[in-house]
Amino acid sequence: MYIKKILLIIALLGMIAGGIFAYYVYQAVFSPNTSFETKTVTLYIPTGTTYTELIEVISPVVKDIYSFDRIARRKGYIDNIKAGRYIIQKEENNNQxxxxxxxKNSPIHISFNNQERLENLAGRIAMQIEADSVSLLRAFKEESFLNEKDFSVETAIAMYIPNKYEFFWNTSAEQFRDRMFKEYNRFWNESRKSKAKKIGLTKNQVITIASIVQKETAKVDERPKVAGVYMNRYTNGWKLDADPTVIYAIKRHRNDWNTIIKRVLYKDLELDSPYNTYKYATLPPGPIAMPDISSIDAVLNYEKHEYYFFVADVENFGYHKFAKTLSQHNRNKKQYINWINKQGLRR
Structure with a gap:
C-alpha cells in the first residue's frame, strides 16, 4: 500500500512536470514573440551572416531572444542561415x-532610368540591392562578358533597359548583370529587331540615337518627330549636329560629370571628340545616356517628314520649332537666342 502511494505521487509529479514542460514548449514555440507595434518589420540578412550576427539582427524585433535561440537550434536553423529580405508579421511566434x-525571401522591385554612365547605374542599383557599386561596376565592365555578348565599354549601357524589375535583395552583381542581358534580349523581340533592320540600324545604333532623342526632349509625344529629324540627317549623310553629344563630350573631356551646361558655345563645337556630332558625321561610339523605352520606340517608329532642323520653342516651353530649310531654321533660332540672352545664360 505504501509503495503504491509512492508510485502514485511519482506519477502525479511526472504528470505535473510533463505538463509544465509541455506548457513551456508551447509557449516557446507557439506564443507570439514579436516586440514591434507596426504591422510588419523587414529584416535584411547579408550574405555570409553568422548565427551570432543573425541574433544581433533579430534581437530588436523579438521579445524573448532566448526562446527564439532554443527553437532555432532545435529546428536546425543555426546551420542553414540564408541571406535575403524577410518580412516578419506582428504577433508571429518563434516557429513562424x-x-x-x-x-520566404521576399523580392523587391528595382527601377532605374536616365543614367548617364555605367558608374551612375552602379550607384543607383547599389542603393536597392545588397551588391555594392564597386562590384556592380566591375561586373558591368567585365571584358570577357562584354566580348561574349558583343558589347564594348562604350556601348554596354545600351544593355540596361529602364523599367521596373523584380529581384531578390541579395542578388549578386553578376546575377544582376546576367538578368539584365536576358531582359535586353526579351525587349528586342522580333518586331523591334525587324523595325531596326528596316531602317538600317543595329540595336546599338538605335539606342545611341535614342539617347540623343532622350536628351533633346522630355516630351514623349514629341520624340518620334525629333527622331525623324536625326534619321533624316543620318540617312542623308549629314552630321547629326546634336548639342547633347557636345555636352557629353565636354564632360568626358574634363572628366567632370557633375558640371551643368545649359548653353553650348561655338568654341565647344570644335572639341575633338568622337562624341562631338558637330565635328564628325558618324554616330557616337555609344549612347550618351540611358534612353527609356519611349525614346527607343520613337527611333524605331520615327515620324516620316521633311524636317532637318529644330530649336527650342520659347512660346511653348518643352517643345521645339521644326524647319525644313536652313533659312527658316535661322529665323527660329534667332528668336531662341534672343530669349536665352535675356535670361543671361552664358554657359
Whole structure:
C-alpha cells in the first residue's frame, strides 16, 4: 500500500512536470514573440551572416531572444542561415519567424532610368540591392562578358533597359548583370529587331540615337518627330549636329560629370571628340545616356517628314520649332537666342 502511494505521487509529479514542460514548449514555440507595434518589420540578412550576427539582427524585433535561440537550434536553423529580405508579421511566434527566415525571401522591385554612365547605374542599383557599386561596376565592365555578348565599354549601357524589375535583395552583381542581358534580349523581340533592320540600324545604333532623342526632349509625344529629324540627317549623310553629344563630350573631356551646361558655345563645337556630332558625321561610339523605352520606340517608329532642323520653342516651353530649310531654321533660332540672352545664360 505504501509503495503504491509512492508510485502514485511519482506519477502525479511526472504528470505535473510533463505538463509544465509541455506548457513551456508551447509557449516557446507557439506564443507570439514579436516586440514591434507596426504591422510588419523587414529584416535584411547579408550574405555570409553568422548565427551570432543573425541574433544581433533579430534581437530588436523579438521579445524573448532566448526562446527564439532554443527553437532555432532545435529546428536546425543555426546551420542553414540564408541571406535575403524577410518580412516578419506582428504577433508571429518563434516557429513562424524561423519558417519565414528559412524559406520566404521576399523580392523587391528595382527601377532605374536616365543614367548617364555605367558608374551612375552602379550607384543607383547599389542603393536597392545588397551588391555594392564597386562590384556592380566591375561586373558591368567585365571584358570577357562584354566580348561574349558583343558589347564594348562604350556601348554596354545600351544593355540596361529602364523599367521596373523584380529581384531578390541579395542578388549578386553578376546575377544582376546576367538578368539584365536576358531582359535586353526579351525587349528586342522580333518586331523591334525587324523595325531596326528596316531602317538600317543595329540595336546599338538605335539606342545611341535614342539617347540623343532622350536628351533633346522630355516630351514623349514629341520624340518620334525629333527622331525623324536625326534619321533624316543620318540617312542623308549629314552630321547629326546634336548639342547633347557636345555636352557629353565636354564632360568626358574634363572628366567632370557633375558640371551643368545649359548653353553650348561655338568654341565647344570644335572639341575633338568622337562624341562631338558637330565635328564628325558618324554616330557616337555609344549612347550618351540611358534612353527609356519611349525614346527607343520613337527611333524605331520615327515620324516620316521633311524636317532637318529644330530649336527650342520659347512660346511653348518643352517643345521645339521644326524647319525644313536652313533659312527658316535661322529665323527660329534667332528668336531662341534672343530669349536665352535675356535670361543671361552664358554657359
Amino acid at each position: 519567424i524561423i519558417n519565414t527566415l528559412r524559406s
